[in-house]
Amino acid sequence: MLAEHFEQIEAIGLNLFFAAIFLLIGLAIQDVLKKGDVPKFGRAVVWLVLFFGCAGFIAKGVIQFIMESGSGVNG
Template sequence: MLAENFEQIEAIGLNLFFAAIFLLIGLAINDVLKRGDVPKFGRVIVWLVLFFGCAGFIAKGVIQFFMESGGIGS
């Protein structure tokens, strides 16, 4: 059973790994912003950049899912 679903398990594990990395990056950035006493405008810019990075990663996954389920790129 494990050999049959290896690719799916691998994909889920990789996505969870990236989610954990994004979470740790967010926590590190939050700590740096607090310790550096960064103004509110700077904080907003930093969080927007982080958000767009995460959104791009999620969009890539959604696009990849639809392309593979439609038979394109198989």
């Protein structure tokens, strides 16, 4: 059973790894912003950029899933 689903388990593990990396990056950025006494506008810009990075990663995953499943517009 494990060999049959190895590719799916690998994909899930990789996505969880990337989610953990984004979480750790967010915690590191939060720590730097607090210690650096950054103004609210600067904090908003930093979090907006981090959000767009995460949103792009999620969009890439969704698009890749749609393309690989074959249920696209022409599928």
